[in-house]
Amino acid sequence: MKKTILILMMAWTTICHGQLKKLYGREAAYQHFNGVVLIQSDDSIRMAECYGTSDGQVPNELHTRFDIGSITKQFTAAAILHLVMDNKIKLHDFINPHLGEYRSERWKKVTIHQLLTHTSGISSLYQTEQGLEVFFPESKEISLDELISRFREAKLLFSPGEEFSYSNSGYILLAAIIEQVSGLTYQDYMLEMFSKYELQETSFSRDSDSAFPFYGYRSDLLKNAPIYHYSWFKGAGGVYSTVGDLSKWVEIITSYEFLNEELRALFLKPHIPLGYGYGWQFDGAYIQHDGGNAGFISFLSFHPKTKDHIVVLTNRSFEDITMFGKSADYVRELVTKSWSSIKGEDIEVLPALARWPLTTGSFTIDEISVEVSENDTSLWVSTSEMPPSRIIINTTLEANDQQSLKMVEIARFLEKGKYWSLAGHCDGEMKFVMYSGMMSIGMRMMMNQVGKMTNIIPYYVDESHGLLRMKGTERILDLIVYFDSEGLIQGIFEHGKYELDNKLSMLAYPLGNNLYYLDGLPYGENSAKLKILEDKIVFYQLDRSVSGRRQ
Known part of the structure; x- marks a missing residue:
């Protein structure tokens, strides 16, 4: 019986690993994914794969370091809990007595706990509609005093403790508290903590192993993204790390070596109904957080009981600020699919690319012209008045039910x-x-x-x-x-x-049998499928289809 169970587990592991490699491998083949993935389950590394390049030429490796954005917040929260353990502060202390010259009368009723849980009401830097002057970080350093001055006089969004509003500013103030209470700079205090837990590839400075950020996904659409000085995100972001160190971090924070039992439990529990804790988001069985900076998207997710975890780091994102969230959503979806695969569920992956004779020509769909031309191993598809991926969604539903x-x-x-x-x-x-x-x-x-x-x-x-x-x-x-x-x-x-786009050419890749995949991700569009026959073209999307005739 035990032998049968072992064989079944080995078979499941093989299937799961194959499905995960197919998921990320095909995303990379379509140039959607460029980065590093580490997945651990049942105390074993199931996948540790590198895709694409760190700078456009040098391949990504397991020790390639990425800007992890807001994943930094959990490190800041851990540092605060270390100060609590050392009896230097208490979680429900008001913040002003611990801020020194950075204090503000507007914050006199704000507590450390509220900063940690984004319930302080303090307006957030780098987020829209917060009532703050819109400004962007720079490559040169900024002082903590100047950074805090950007939001010190802003009115609170709500009374402290009454609502939730994600606030980078709150974590910047936590960094200031760490400096005031410890007597060290925030960076030095954090580096001591990284050293204590042997996170040897985690720090604030870039080095030769650090990836460069890029805007865009397909190689012909790439642009260099700016590299900002970490001081602009102090406490809320700015840390560089690797999949290996973040994997080790999960092992650390779920072990008896991290803090004491009471504080460890506080670190790994939600503190508000929306499911946010101390630098963590809680989503069902999983504890996780994403991170983003120009050209970088990161995600760390783990199961607190099994210690199974997923780390995804990438140096690609959309440039437009209104599209940046789609980059994070894309990575989150990859993580969600990875968890489903680990649980033995089938997941949807991109279709396999095929070599197939390419069909070109000119077509008409409801007075819209569609041009299909060859591009090496794929096709360019363009229309007269809209991106090709919008043909379906610019066509009214048939009222047939x-x-x-x-x-x-x-x-x-x-x-x-x-x-x-x-x-x-x-x-x-x-x-x-x-x-x-x-x-x-x-x-x-x-x-x-x-x-x-x-x-x-x-x-x-x-x-x-x-x-x-x-x-x-x-x-x-x-x-x-x-x-x-x-x-x-x-x-x-x-x-x-x-x-509105008057015209946008999009790439379609051959899948075989006159079927093509119209790839929408690089443009932030919905993907679709095409069938191109001698006399007509058919678009398939959202369980619908529309067809047109060859001119």
């Missing part, structure tokens, strides 16, 4: 401003929103973002939600409609904003 008919009606009512008529599709709260005029105000605000609105297109629906595209003269705005279990509208919210 109850849900799609409902979405078509919702779009028509919104487009004509008939909110009272739309109320019949809503639950109790949304009916009030419609009848009170609040929906009219909200729609007017959204319409102002697109210029003069031309039309609203319903392009996707399932039982839980539907998607609408509001087209305007200046840009496009996507809306998401949520349904309850009875099919009534629970809410309508902004889902994404896109600038």
Whole structure:
């Protein structure tokens, strides 16, 4: 019996490892992923793979160091807990007595615990809509005094302890407390902690093993991203590390050698209902945090009982600040799929590329011209008025079932401003929103973002939600409609904003049998599939298809 179980476990491990290598290998083959991955389960390293280059030419290696962004926050939180263990501070102390010259009357009721949990109400640097002067970091050093002066006089967003609002500023103040209480610079105190736990490849300075950041994903779209001085993120970011050191860090913080039992438990537990702790996010069974800086995205996730963990570090991201979050979402999705694979579940991976005779030509879909031309081992696909990946989502759903008919009606009512008529599709709260005029105000605000609105297109629906595209003269705005279990509208919210592109050529890769993969990720678009035949072209996306004829 034991032998049978062992054989089954070995077989599962082999399948899991193969699936994980396929996941990341194909992402790399499409030039989506450039970095290093380490995955450990059952006390064994299941995967430690390097993809792409650290500087455009030198291959990434396991000891390549990456800017880990906000993963730094957990190190800052750990340093604070060390000071608590040494009886130099208490978690519920007010911060002003520990800030010296950095104190502010606005913070007199803010505690250290609230800084750690982002419940202080202090406006955050490097985040929009915080009421602060918008500014960007630089390559030259900034003093802690000047950095704190950027937010010292800003009004609190809410009374301390009443709400959650992610705040880089709060962790900058934690760095200031570390300096004031320990008598050391923040960097020196942290380096002593790194040394204590033998994190030999973790520090604040770049060296010859450090990756360079890049904007973009495909090699022909890459741009050098700026390298900022770590002092601009003191306490909230700025640390460089490797997959090996972050893997070791998981082993450390889940061991009896880290802090004492009481403080270790506080470090590894959520402290607010939204699931945030001391530099950690809590997502179901997993404790994790992501990090991002220009051209860098990082993710560390682990299971506190099994100590299974996943570390993903990459030196690629989108450049546009409105798109940067998509880079983080992409890496988070890779981690989510990795956990599913570890649990023995099948996961969706990119299709295998194939060598296949390429088919080119000119086509027409609903008066839109589509040009397909050869590019070595792939195809360039371009259209007359939009990116090719938007052909499906700029085409109205066919009203061939109850849900799609409902979405078509919702779009028509919104487009004509008939909110009272739309109320019949809503639950109790949304009916009030419609009848009170609040929906009219909200729609007017959204319409102002697109210029003069031309039309609203319903392009996707399932039982839980539907998607609408509001087209305007200046840009496009996507809306998401949520349904309850009875099919009534629970809410309508902004889902994404896109600038108008008159024309954008996109690469399609051969999958075999006249089928091609239109890769949207490098552009921040949705991907699609194409079938190109002698007499027609067919686009497949979001469980829909549209076809056109050859010219």
